[in-house]
Amino acid sequence: xxxxxxxxxxxxxxxxxxxxxxxxxxxxxxxxxxxxxxxxxxxxxxxxxxxxxxxxxxxxxxxxxxxxxxxxxxxxxxxxxxxxxxxxxxxxxxxxxxxxxxxxxxxxxxxxxxxxxxxxxxxxxxxxxxxxxxxxxxxxxxxxxxxxxxxxxxxxxxxxxxxxxxxxxxxxxxxxxxxxxxxxxxxxxxxxxxxxxxxxxxxxxxxxxxxxxxxxxxxxxxxxxxxxxxxxxxxxxxxxxxxxxxxxxxxxxxxxxxxxxxxxxxxxxxxxxxxxxxxxxxxxxxxxxxxxxxxxxxxxxxxxxxxxxxxxxxxxxxxxxxxxxxxxxxxxxxxxxxxxxxxxxxxxxxxxxxxxxxxxxxxxxxxxxxxxxxxxxxxxxxxxxxxxxxxxxxxxxxxxxxxxxxxxxxxxxxxxxxxxxxxxxxxxxxxxxxxxxxxxxxxxxxxxxxxxxxxxxxxxxxxxxxxxxxxxxxxxxxxxxxxxxxxxxxxxxxxxxxxxxxxxxxxxxxxxxxxxxxxxxxxxxxxxxxxxxxxxxxxxxxxxxxxxxxxxxxxxxxxxxxxxxxxxxxxxxxx
Numbered sequence: 001x002x003x004x005x006x007x008x009x010x011x012x013x014x015x016x017x018x019x020x021x022x023x024x025x026x027x028x029x030x031x032x033x034x035x036x037x038x039x040x041x042x043x044x045x046x047x048x049x050x051x052x053x054x055x056x057x058x059x060x061x062x063x064x065x066x067x068x069x070x071x072x073x074x075x076x077x078x079x080x081x082x083x084x085x086x087x088x089x090x091x092x093x094x095x096x097x098x099x100x101x102x103x104x105x106x107x108x109x110x111x112x113x114x115x116x117x118x119x120x121x122x123x124x125x126x127x128x129x130x131x132x133x134x135x136x137x138x139x140x141x142x143x144x145x146x147x148x149x150x151x152x153x154x155x156x157x158x159x160x161x162x163x164x165x166x167x168x169x170x171x172x173x174x175x176x177x178x179x180x181x182x183x184x185x186x187x188x189x190x191x192x193x194x195x196x197x198x199x200x201x202x203x204x205x206x207x208x209x210x211x212x213x214x215x216x217x218x219x220x221x222x223x224x225x226x227x228x229x230x231x232x233x234x235x236x237x238x239x240x241x242x243x244x245x246x247x248x249x250x251x252x253x254x255x256x257x258x259x260x261x262x263x264x265x266x267x268x269x270x271x272x273x274x275x276x277x278x279x280x281x282x283x284x285x286x287x288x289x290x291x292x293x294x295x296x297x298x299x300x301x302x303x304x305x306x307x308x309x310x311x312x313x314x315x316x317x318x319x320x321x322x323x324x325x326x327x328x329x330x331x332x333x334x335x336x337x338x339x340x341x342x343x344x345x346x347x348x349x350x351x352x353x354x355x356x357x358x359x360x361x362x363x364x365x366x367x368x369x370x371x372x373x374x375x376x377x378x379x380x381x382x383x384x385x386x387x388x389x390x391x392x393x394x395x396x397x398x399x400x401x402x403x404x405x406x407x408x409x410x411x412x413x414x415x416x417x418x419x420x421x422x423x424x425x426x427x428x429x430x431x432x433x434x435x436x437x438x439x440x441x442x443x444x445x446x447x448x449x450x451x452x453x454x455x456x457x458x459x460x461x462x463x464x465x466x467x468x469x470x471x472x473x474x475x476x477x478x479x480x481x482x483x484x485x486x487x488x489x490x491x492x493x494x495x496x497x498x499x500x501x502x503x504x505x506x507x508x509x510x511x512x513x514x515x516x517x518x519x520x521x522x523x524x525x526x527x528x529x530x531x532x533x534x535x536x537x538x539x540x541x542x543x544x545x546x547x548x549x550x551x552x553x554x555x556x557x558x559x560x561x562x563x564x565x566x567x568x569x570x571x572x573x574x575x
Contacts, residue, residue, distance in 0.1 A: 020079070021077045021078065021079055021084065021085070021125075021128065021129075021132050022077065022078045022079070023075065023076070023077050023132055023133075023135075023136050024075070024076050024077075024078070025073070025074070025075055025076075025136070025140075026072060026074040026075075026076065027071065027072050027073060027074075028072065029072070031074075032058075032061075032072055032074065035054070035074070035076065035083075035086070036054040036058065038083040039053075039054045039083065039086050039120065040053065040054050040055070041083075042083050042084065042086065042120055042122075043120055045122070046120060046121065046122050046123075047270065048118070048120050049114065049118070049269050049270070050267065050269045050270075051108060051113070051114045051117060051269070051274075052108075052117065052118055052119070052120055055242075056108070056239070057088055057107045057108055059235055059238050059239060059242075060107060060108050060111070060235055061090070061107060063111075063231045063232075063234045063235045063238070064110055064111060064231045064235070065090075066231070067229065067231050068090065068092055068110065069092055069093070070090040070091060070092040070105075071090065071091050071092070072090060072091075073089045073090055073091040073104055074086065074087065074088050074089060074107075075087040075089065075133055075136055077121075077125075077129055077132055077133075084121065084122060084125055084129075085119070085120065085121040085125065085129040085132070085133075086119060086120040086121075087119040087129075087133055088106070088107040088108075088119070089104050089105060089106055089107060089149075090104070090105055090107055091103070091104055091105075091143075091144065092105070094146075101145035101146060102143065102144045102145050102146070103144070103145065103146045103147075103148055104137075104144045104146070104147045104148070105148050105149070105150075106149050106150065106152070109150055109151065110226075111226060111227075111229075111231055111232040111235055112226060112227055112232055112235065112236055112265075112276055112277050113151070113226070113276075114269075114274055114276065114311075114313065115151065115182035115274070115311055115313045115329060115331060116151045116152065116153035116154070116182075116329070116331035117151055117152065117153065117331075118152070118153045118156060118158070119133075119158060121158060123157070126156075126157035126158040126161070127157050127158070127160075127161045128161075129158055129161075130157065130158040130159065130160070130161025130162040130164075130165065131161050131162075131165050133158075133162055134161070134162050134165030134166050134169070135165065137166070137338075138165075138166070138169050138171075141338050144338055145337065145338050146335070146336070146337055146338070147166075147334070147335070147336040147337075147338070148333070148334075148335055149333070149334040149335075150331070150332075150333035150334070151331030151332070151333065152331060152332045152333065152334050153331060153332075154329075154330055154331055154332040156332075159332065159334055162334070163175060163334060163336070166336050171336050171337060171338060172336065172337040173334070173335070173336045173337075174333075174334075174335040174336075175332055175333070175334055175335075176332065176333045176335065182311050182312055182313045182328075182329050182330075183311070183312050183321060183326050183327070183328060183329070184272075184309055184310070184311050184312075184326060184327050184329055185299065185309060185310045185311075185312070185321065185322065185324040185325065185326040186308070186309055186324060186325040186326070187299060187302055187303045187307055187308055187309055187310055187324065188324065188325065189323070189324055189325075190300075191296040191299050191300065191322035191323055191324055192296065192322075192323070193292070193293040193296035193297055193300075193322075194289070194293055195254050195290070195293045195297075196254075196297065197252040197253060197254045197262075197293070197294060197297035197298075197301075198252065198253060198255075199250050199251065199252055199253075199301075200250075200251045200252070200253050200263075203237050203240040203241050204237055206240065206251035206253075206263070206265075207233055207236045207237050207240070207251070207265075208233070209251075209253065209260050209263055210227065210251060210263040210264075210265060210277055210278075210279050211225070211227045211228065211232070211233060213260065213261075213262075213263060213279035213280065213281055214226075214227040214228070214277065214279040215227070215228055216279075216281065216282055216283075217279050217280065217282050226277075227277055227279075236265065236277075239267075248267075248268040248305060249265070249266065249267045249268065250265075250266055250301070251263055251264070251265050251266075252264050252266065252294070252297055252298055252301065254290060254293060254294055254297070256284070259281075260281075261280065261281040261284050261290055262278075262279070262280040262281065262290050262291065262293070262294040263278070263279055263294070264277070264278040264279075264294050264295065264298050265277040265278070266298055266301070266302065268302075268305065268307060271307060271308040271309065272307060272308060272309040272310065272311060273298075273302040273305075273307045273309070273310050273311070274310075274311045274313070275295065275298060275310065275311065275312045275313060276313065277313075278291070278294065278295070278312070278313075278319070280294065280319065288319060288320050289320070291319025291320060292319055292320040292321070292322065294319070295312060295319060295321060295322055296322040298310065299322050299324060310324075311329070387549055387550070387551050387552075388474070388527075388549070388550045388552070389527075389528040389529075389547065389548070389549050390474070390475075390525050390526060390527055390528055390547070390548040390549075390550075391525075391526055391527075391528055391534060391544050391546075391547060391548070392523065392524075392525050392544070392545045392546045392547075392548050392562070392566075392569050392572075393523065393524045393525075393526065393537045393542040393543060393544055393545060394521065394522070394523055394524075394542065394543055394545045394568070394569075395488075395507075395511070395521070395522050395523075395524070395537070395540060395541060395542035395543070396520065396521060396541070397486075397511040397514050397515055397519060397520050397521060397522055398511065398515075398541075404505055405500045405501060405502075405505075407455055407456050407500075408453060408454065408455055408460070408500060408502060408505065409453075409454045410451055410452070410453055410454075410505065410506065410509040411451070411452045411454065412449065412450075412451055412452075412509070412513050413440075413444070413449070413450040413451070413452055414444060414449050414450070415444040415445060415447065428458070428459050429452070429459050429462070432458060432459040432460075432494065433452075433459050433461070433462050433492060433494065434492070434494075435462065443464065443466075446466070446468060446470075447466070447467065447468055448464055448465065448466045448467075448468075448470075449464070449465050449466075449510070449513055449514070450462055450463065450464050450465075451463050451465075451506045451509045451510045451513065452506075453493070453497070453502040453505065453506050455497050455500065455502065460493065460494065460496075460497035460500075460502055461491075461492060461493040461494070461497060461502045461503065461506055462490065462491075462492050462506070463488065463490065463491045463492075463503075463506040463507060463510055464488070464489050464490035464491075465486045465487065465488050465489070465510050465513075465514060465522065466479075466481065466486065466487050466489065467481060467485070467486045467487075467514075467517065467519055468481060469481060470487065470489075472489070472525065474525070474527075474550070475525075475548070475550055475560055475573065476550070476552070476558060476560075477560065477573065477574060478574060479523075479572060479573065479574075480571065480572060480573075480574050481523075481572070482571065482572075484518060484519055484520050484521065485519060485520075485521045485522065485523065486514050486519045486521075486522040486523070487522065487523050487524075487572075488507070488510065488522050488523065488524040489524075489525070491503060491506070491507075491524075491526075491533060491536065493532075498532065501536075501539065503532070503533070503535075503536030503539075503540075504536045504537075504539035504540040507536065507537065507539075507540035507542070508540055510522075511540075523569075523572055524537055524542060525548065528547070545566050545568070545569050546562045546563060546564055546565075546566045546569045547562070547563050548560065548561070548562055548569075548573070549561045549563070560573060560575065562575060
């Protein structure tokens with residue numbers, strides 16, 4: 001018997017009569033088995049993706065039920081006894097802020113997965129189905145605390161209707177950009193490539209090979225590969241073994257000698273193909289070029305099969321894509337919190353990112369976490385385009401005799417004077433100024449100088465200066481210091497000591513120290529958004545010389561530019 005009925009209009013643009021949608025919940029394997037035939041028929045009618053079909057999701061469920069420690073939670077909607085809507089979900093317990101709570105998720109969201117997932121429903125019923133699902137979830141509000149649907153296709157009428165209804169009934173709803181952005185390429189033209197790929201016929205060996213390279217790639221990000229673990233291996237092996245001519249799946253590989261250096265798993269999904277997984281050996285010298293050759297080979301093979309488009313899900317690295325017309329596509333993560341007391345705790349616990357990260361830690365099935373991490377990396381790379389900006393200042397070393405604020409004093413620390421510092425004084429510097437004494441000794445041994453600021457007899461700041469060539473980690477290169485010049489670095493004033501002009505006072509005292517060494521000019525590099533550092537340099541009469549930009553796109557690009565191209569600045573940076 002249906003749990004309740006929702007009045008639904010099959011086609012809002014028509015004048016058809018109202019009919020009722022019967023909503024049911026399936027939580028047992030018997031009901032799940034009985035659903036498959038009618039569900040597949042609905043998928044065929046609505047031309048759903050192969051990844052939303054019972055064939056794919058049944059295999060996914062059988063392999064991931066154990067590592068996920070989950071149970072079925074499938075909501076269906078029927079009209080006059082005919083299945084019109086299926087929302088395949090699962091339920092599992094997670095700990096959030098130390099409290100156990102129940103989470104509902106989309107089937108197919110862990111392990112190897114496509115760029116986006118959707119529930120099965122006809123377009124004309126999408127809005128009504130979303131409302132029906134929302135009403136059902138509100139009716140069952142005591143059975144769940146967090147609803148986490150990712151990666152939900154975008155745009156989606158069903159998702160928008162679901163979110164709107166839940167929000168209007170008091171649920172906290174968040175729509176975020178999901179991990180796993182993908183590009184869609186139109187398979188027109190002839191992509192060029194240097195290396196020709198071949199097809200791996202042995203399914204067991206093919207999956208092992210791509211799994212091994214994928215693990216190596218994700219290890220570069222300190223993340224778990226979405227293909228790692230026995231559940232992913234079993235799912236892909238089963239899918240490849242059952243692949244038919246109408247659902248063509250294959251693994252292409254590029255080899256170097258006897259070694260596999262690049263692999264891609266492609267699944268045909270109607271007129272489009274999907275690169276479900278791709279991996280390139282991170283140790284090869286032409287890593288990016290090899291990734292491009294791999295995807296170009298895949299595109300050519302898909303064209304030969306008559307496919308119209310190719311979706312590439314971005315993984316550990318964003319390979320250069322073939323020269324084909326392409327567009328970006330994204331998915332959405334819909335997070336909703338129920339009305340229970342436990343859900344209230346979840347809503348107030350930290351930021352959304354922390355909540356989602358906590359909820360996505362799944363043993364052996366870490367795709368959600370891994371792809372979320374990649375999404376953050378990719379988003380940040382898009383925002384700053386791999387660019388870090390600095391301002392380069394130059395100062396003439398003369399002292400103005402500025403008066404120190406009451407309670408402040410300056411001390412000079414050098415290799416000759418470090419013997420005067422007892423253990424207690426050193427420990428205060430280490431604790432208050434976040435300095436490692438071994439590093440301090442190393443810098444002093446290299447001939448560098450430090451000026452310490454004290455406020456009420458406690459360390460309140462430090463500034464370092466070098467008159468010899470040194471490594472600048474922010475630019476990834478050596479600073480070439482000319483005779484009679486110095487380079488200011490490591491300016492630090494703890495938060496509790498700011499507001500007393502200690503930064504500019506230390507710079508002026510450092511000018512006095514450097515003048516005794518016949519140094520008459522100094523340079524300083526500060527981050528473009530470091531307002532406090534820029535103000536301290538300006539107070540100490542330093543003048544901005546140039547904007548310095550580092551463009552870092554690993555592994556191919558690491559470039560430093562200076563604008564305007566001041567000769568002294570270029571010489572300092574070795575350009």
